[in-house]
Amino acid sequence: xxxxxxxxxxxxxxxxxxxxxxxxxxxxxxxxxxxxxxxxxxxxxxxxxxxxxxxxxxxxxxxxxxxxxxxxxxxxxxxxxxxxxxxxxxxxxxxxxxxxxxxxxxxxxxxxxxxxxxxxxxxxxxxxxxxxxxxxxxxxxxxxxxxxxxxxxxxxxxxxxxxxxxxxxxxxxxxxxxxxxxxxxxxxxxxxxxxxxxxxxxx
Numbered sequence: 235x236x237x238x239x240x241x242x243x244x245x246x247x248x249x250x251x252x253x254x255x256x257x258x259x260x261x262x263x264x265x266x267x268x269x270x271x272x273x274x275x276x277x278x279x280x281x282x283x284x285x286x287x288x289x290x291x292x293x294x295x296x297x298x299x300x301x302x303x304x305x306x307x308x309x310x311x312x313x314x315x316x317x318x319x320x321x322x323x324x325x326x327x328x329x330x331x332x333x334x335x336x337x338x339x340x341x342x343x344x345x346x347x348x349x350x351x352x353x354x355x356x357x358x359x360x361x362x363x364x365x366x367x368x369x370x371x372x373x374x375x376x377x378x379x380x381x382x383x384x385x386x387x388x389x390x391x392x393x394x395x396x397x398x399x400x401x402x403x404x405x406x407x408x409x410x411x412x413x414x415x416x417x418x419x420x421x422x423x424x425x426x427x428x429x430x431x432x433x434x435x436x437x
Contacts, residue, residue, distance in 0.1 A: 282324050282404060290406050290424035291331060295338035297422045304346050314350040314381035322391025322404060331406060332385060350379055381413045400430040
């Protein structure tokens, strides 16, 4: 074989190796694609999908805003979160349900209610102390609102497994309690059940 022929062979092998390497890297690389937030997460094991989450929060918000205690109030009632407990096997932050309901109500209630940010109380008190000491300017303090109602809820779940078949029932309930009398003035729930057939190699 001539020197030219050997160089051509080496060059061809180098190009082939580079092509194979690129193909291998392309196969190993991940891929990201946008999805509709209301699409079902069929490829993932778990009951509460983004569609379920958004559906329950929107339905709860629609139910709350229609309450006579809200619609007929002379002044917008004040609402504070109490607690949201997750007693299911689902790995979901239960308080996110209340946060989403709050967002829907603030966007769509037309100012019919006011939500209290209890997480900010200590910062508000610290800010007032700084104002009193002249460290920051002030246009006058406002009284801290008390809550007219507490919003709380629960996530309950029942999971059953037989062989590769698994079912899960989920119930999400939210209630509104009168802060003065402790009377529950509203409660609603959202239920769904899903069936999973796991693959042979799924664990």
